Amino acid sequence: MRAARLIKMVLLLQSRPSMTAAELAAELEVSERTVTRDALALSEAGVPVYADRGRAGGYRLVGGYRTRLTGLERGEAEALFLSGLPGALRDMGLADAASSARLKVSAALLPSLRDAPGSAARRFHLDAPGWYQEPETPELLAPVAEAVWDDRWVSARYRRGDGEEVERELEPYGLVLKAGVWYVCARSGSSFRTYRVDRFTAVAVGEERFDRDPDFDLPVFWEERAAEFARSILRAEVVVRLTEAGARRLPYVTDRAAAEEALAAGDAGGGRVTVALRVESEEVAFGQLLGLGPEVEVLAPAALRERFAEAARGMAELYR
Numbered sequence: 001m002r003a004a005r006l007i008k009m010v011l012l013l014q015s016r017p018s019m020t021a022a023e024l025a026a027e028l029e030v031s032e033r034t035v036t037r038d039a040l041a042l043s044e045a046g047v048p049v050y051a052d053r054g055r056a057g058g059y060r061l062v063g064g065y066r067t068r069l070t071g072l073e074r075g076e077a078e079a080l081f082l083s084g085l086p087g088a089l090r091d092m093g094l095a096d097a098a099s100s101a102r103l104k105v106s107a108a109l110l111p112s113l114r115d116a117p118g119s120a121a122r123r124f125h126l127d128a129p130g131w132y133q134e135p136e137t138p139e140l141l142a143p144v145a146e147a148v149w150d151d152r153w154v155s156a157r158y159r160r161g162d163g164e165e166v167e168r169e170l171e172p173y174g175l176v177l178k179a180g181v182w183y184v185c186a187r188s189g190s191s192f193r194t195y196r197v198d199r200f201t202a203v204a205v206g207e208e209r210f211d212r213d214p215d216f217d218l219p220v221f222w223e224e225r226a227a228e229f230a231r232s233i234l235r236a237e238v239v240v241r242l243t244e245a246g247a248r249r250l251p252y253v254t255d256r257a258a259a260e261e262a263l264a265a266g267d268a269g270g271g272r273v274t275v276a277l278r279v280e281s282e283e284v285a286f287g288q289l290l291g292l293g294p295e296v297e298v299l300a301p302a303a304l305r306e307r308f309a310e311a312a313r314g315m316a317e318l319y320r
Contacts, residue, residue, distance in 0.1 A: 002038075005030070009038055010047060010061075018052065018060035035059075138198040143205050144184055148172045153206040154186070159199045170195075171210040174218040178226075185221055192216070194225050227257075234258055234278040238285050239300040241274045242266075246295030254279065254288045274299070 005028055012019060012027055021032040028035065039059055042049045048062045138144075147154045154170045170186040175197075177183075182197040187210075234255060242250060247266075251259040258278045266275040279285040282304045289296050290311065298305045 006038055006042060009035075010042065010049075013049065013059060013061045014065070018058040020058040024059065136198070138182055138200070140200045140203045141182055141197050143203045144172060144197055144200065145175060147203075147205045148175055148184065150205075151209045151212055153208050153210055155204040155206065156200050157202040158195060159201055165201060168195075171212075173212065173216055174221075176218070176222050183222075185218060185225075187213070192221060194222075230255060230257065233280050236279050236281050236285070237276055238279055238282070238289075238298060238304060239274065239276050240289065241272050241297040241299060242292075243272055243295045246292050247273050249292055249295065250275075250277075253291050254285075 009024060009028060012024065019027075021035045024035045025032045028038075030038075039049045039051060048065050050060055050062045052058055052060065144154070146152070151171075154172055156168050156170060157165050158168050159165050168188055170184075170188055172184050172186045173192070174185045175182060176185065176194075184195050184197055185192060186195060187193075247263055250263065254277065262275040262277040263273065266273040268274075277285075279288070282301065286304060286307055289298065290308070298308045
C-alpha cells in the first residue's frame with residue numbers, strides 16, 4: 001500500500017512543477033504529516049525530492065528526474081487522452097486503473113505537452129446514452145468485464161426476451177456500449193452471440209481461461225450483428241406517398257437504411273414519390289410517420305390509412 005502511494009507521489013511531482021503538502025495530501029488521501037514522512041523516505045531512497053520552505057513552498061523534483069515519452073507529438077498526446085470514457089470505465093470497475101494510467105502518462109510527457117490532457121478534455125466529451133433516457137449500470141457488469149479482460153469462462157443465467165431464464169456457458173470476447181445499453185459478445189458452443197448484460201440474473205466467473213479465436217474482430221462482428229438485427233425487426237410493409245419535404249425527412253423518422261432503400265426504388269410523379277417502406281409494425285409506423293404531418297399520405301394497408309384519417313379528423317376537430 002505504501003509502495004504504491006510513494007510511486008503515485010513521484011508521478012504527481014513529475015507531472016507538475018511543484019505541489020504543496022496540502023495538495024499532495026488531498027491527491028494521496030493521507031495527512032500532511034504522512035506526506036512529509038513519504039517525501040523523506042523517497043529522498044533517502046535516492047529520489048531527489050526537494051522541499052521549498054515558506055508560505056509559497058512545496059515539494060518538487062530536482063535534477064530533471066523524470067521518465068519521458070519522447071516519441072509523442074501534440075496531436076498524438078491529445079488523441080491518447082480521448083480514449084478514456086469515465087462513465088463506462090467506472091461501470092466496469094476500472095476507474096482507478098484508468099486514473100493511474102493517465103497519471104503515469106501525464107508524468108512521462110515532455111513539459112511542452114503537459115497541457116494535452118486538459119486540452120483534450122476541453123474540446124471533447126462523449127455522452128453515450130440517447131436523449132430522454134436515464135442509463136442504469138447493469139448489476140453484473142463488473143464480473144462480466146472481469147471475465148472479458150482475463151479471457152475466463154462464465155457460467156450464467158440469462159433472461160431471454162420472452163422472460164424464460166436459461167443456463168449458458170460462455171466465452172466472453174468483448175463488451176459493447178450502445179446508446180447506454182451494455183452488450184457482451186460471447187462464444188457459446190461453436191457460434192458467437194450477443195447478450196444484453198442487464199438480462200443476466202447470475203454470473204459466475206470461472207478460474208479456467210479459454211483460448212481466443214485470433215480471427216475474431218469485435219468491431220466487425222458488432223457491425224454485422226447490428227445490421228442483421230435492424231433488418232430482422234422490419235417485418236411489415238407500408239406504402240406511402242411523400243412530398244419532396246417528406247422524402248427528405250423520412251430517413252430521420254424511421255430506419256435510415258430502410259428509408260433510403262425505399263426512396264431509391266420509389267415511383268416519382270407529380271412532385272411526389274410513392275414508396276414501399278419496411279417497418280417494424282403498423283403500430284410503430286403510425287408513431288413514426290405521424291411526425292411527417294401533411295408531407296405523407298398512407299396508401300396501404302387500409303387499416304393504417306384509416307387510422308391516419310381518424311387522427312386527421314381528430315386534429316381538425318381539435319383546432320376547428
